[in-house]
Amino acid sequence: MAAASRPVSSTLAPHPPLTDSHGRVIHDLRVSITDRCNYKCVYCRTGEVGAQYPELAGEEYLRLIRLFVGLGITKVRLTGGEPLLRRGVVELVEELARMRTPAGDPLDLALTTNGHLLESLAGPLKAAGLNRVTVSMDAVDAAVFESITRVPGSFPVVLKGIRAARAAGLTPLKINCVLLRGFNDDQIEGFARFAREEDVVVRFIEFMPLEEGRLWTPEIVVTLKEIVERIGRSLPLVELPPREASETARRYTFADGVGEIGIIAPVSQAFCGACSRVRLTSDGKIRTCLFSQVEHDLYGRLRAGAGDEELRAYIVRTIQGKEARHHIGEPEFLKPSRSMVHIGG
Ligand code: SAM
Numbered sequence: 001m002a003a004a005s006r007p008v009s010s011t012l013a014p015h016p017p018l019t020d021s022h023g024r025v026i027h028d029l030r031v032s033i034t035d036r037c038n039y040k041c042v043y044c045r046t047g048e049v050g051a052q053y054p055e056l057a058g059e060e061y062l063r064l065i066r067l068f069v070g071l072g073i074t075k076v077r078l079t080g081g082e083p084l085l086r087r088g089v090v091e092l093v094e095e096l097a098r099m100r101t102p103a104g105d106p107l108d109l110a111l112t113t114n115g116h117l118l119e120s121l122a123g124p125l126k127a128a129g130l131n132r133v134t135v136s137m138d139a140v141d142a143a144v145f146e147s148i149t150r151v152p153g154s155f156p157v158v159l160k161g162i163r164a165a166r167a168a169g170l171t172p173l174k175i176n177c178v179l180l181r182g183f184n185d186d187q188i189e190g191f192a193r194f195a196r197e198e199d200v201v202v203r204f205i206e207f208m209p210l211e212e213g214r215l216w217t218p219e220i221v222v223t224l225k226e227i228v229e230r231i232g233r234s235l236p237l238v239e240l241p242p243r244e245a246s247e248t249a250r251r252y253t254f255a256d257g258v259g260e261i262g263i264i265a266p267v268s269q270a271f272c273g274a275c276s277r278v279r280l281t282s283d284g285k286i287r288t289c290l291f292s293q294v295e296h297d298l299y300g301r302l303r304a305g306a307g308d309e310e311l312r313a314y315i316v317r318t319i320q321g322k323e324a325r326h327h328i329g330e331p332e333f334l335k336p337s338r339s340m341v342h343i344g345g
Pocket of ligand 1 (some may be wrong): 209
């Protein structure tokens, strides 16, 4: 049997919680299973380059994820690129759903998608054991949406995908919207209504300097404060208490208690101190921060024949070195070598 597909030994010693040198417990793994994407969102991709990095075999992702789970990861989110483009995604979810944490619990399994292929895949993904999906959607107006994705006819397709996911029980269904001043900030109020009408949680995300081109400026970021003020003018908001320390979104309901929105503010109100995440790129590199300047070649070690103990020790060491925080907006800030679509958002 090839080294890559060797089953993981069940004799690995139990490990204390995976912690970094800043005392943060890491329990959340994001895995990109392709950096291909069928959308060309204007704020993410230039449209001039396609996939840039290789993909691993499904079994290889599973072997690496199993090692992380053995070390204390309890939540796995599949992402990309567009993860639903990846052949075998349903089977991958099926295998992940069989994994157990050292405490014997199933994983919390989620997936982030642009929703374009979700209508037909929502049912099979739910049946395979997926718990939740997050759909990225940057406008509620079809024309604005399609001018962002640069795919004609995409809005009704995604809407059908969202409704199929809700019907399949992939809930609570979250819709993530990246706001850019002058592009789609006129959609804020429409999204607040959409959250209530479609029974979804809409989360606005501040735009980060992770695009392929050079679009980011502090001025283009629509901040948490501004979003709350603008929605509050027509639909007063009430802030909800956080459910856990590492929660990235500030949550709000409306004054009548119907519906929920969230705001993720990595730029204006960074939450690095409570970060519990680590990422695995489609080509098997560990990234300890979205803004890491270095990547850690876990897959390279697997290919070279490293055993599970050695790979585990490498993961533990790498996570120890997780960055204290990002430096967005500071003079010494350096954009990472990969953009969001190639890291795995
Ligand atoms: N294709 C999937 C999707 O559309 O959700 C997964 C990959 S996509 C890169 C993941 C998320 O990253 C999307 O919600 C997208 O809007 C967000 N994103 C991309 N570039 C971003 C940026 N510069 N700042 C903040 N979010 C960004």
